[in-house]
Amino acid sequence: ALRANPRQPLDAYLRASLGNVSYFQDDYQTAIAQLNAAYPNLDRDELKAWALYRIGLSQQRQGQFEQADKTFAAVQQHHGSAVPAQRAKEHQGARAFFVQLATYAQPGSADRAIADLKKQGVAAARVAGPEGRAYLRVGPIASYTQALFMKNRFVDKYPDALIIP
Numbered sequence: 235a236l237r238a239n240p241r242q243p244l245d246a247y248l249r250a251s252l253g254n255v256s257y258f259q260d261d262y263q264t265a266i267a268q269l270n271a272a273y274p275n276l277d278r279d280e281l282k283a284w285a286l287y288r289i290g291l292s293q294q295r296q297g298q299f300e301q302a303d304k305t306f307a308a309v310q311q312h313h314g315s316a317v318p319a320q321r322a323k324e325h326q327g328a329r330a331f332f333v334q335l336a337t338y339a340q341p342g343s344a345d346r347a348i349a350d351l352k353k354q355g356v357a358a359a360r361v362a363g364p365e366g367r368a369y370l371r372v373g374p375i376a377s378y379t380q381a382l383f384m385k386n387r388f389v390d391k392y393p394d395a396l397i398i399p
């Protein structure tokens with residue numbers, strides 16, 4: 235569709251769509267390029283906010299933490315009331331990744347899981363969450379690729395694991 239040289243705003247919508255698909259396929263370099271090309275020509279603030287936020291996430295996942303922080307700051311500055319701006323604030327300042335394997339209602343359950351992981355040579359920790367919950371996390375992990383590997387290593391036992399940030 236882009237080869238047909240569509241006019242705006244169709245070109246921007248196509249590029250934003252391609253950027254979003256690239257992001258969800260872990261092709262962060264293409265996501266950054268396409269979302270950056272789309273951003274100035276998107277005609278809805280909500281779409282611009284999501285595009286800029288995903289640019290920041292893609293930068294972060296490529297280890298470009300300082301650039302990601304600048305992008306997250308821009309999301310907050312230009313799109314302060316949008317959901318992506320709130321999420322950008324949560325990601326700002328991160329310099330490593332963690333794999334959150336599980337959430338427990340009782341801290342003791344998390345401690346037993348930590349002991350089991352330590353037997354496997356995995357550094358795990360319990361993090362206090364809201365309402366007394368305990369999060370079981372592995373990390374810090376230097377790169378997103380390594381975090382993804384760690385998540386996949388435990389997918390059978392912890393199918394709801396997620397990578398933070």
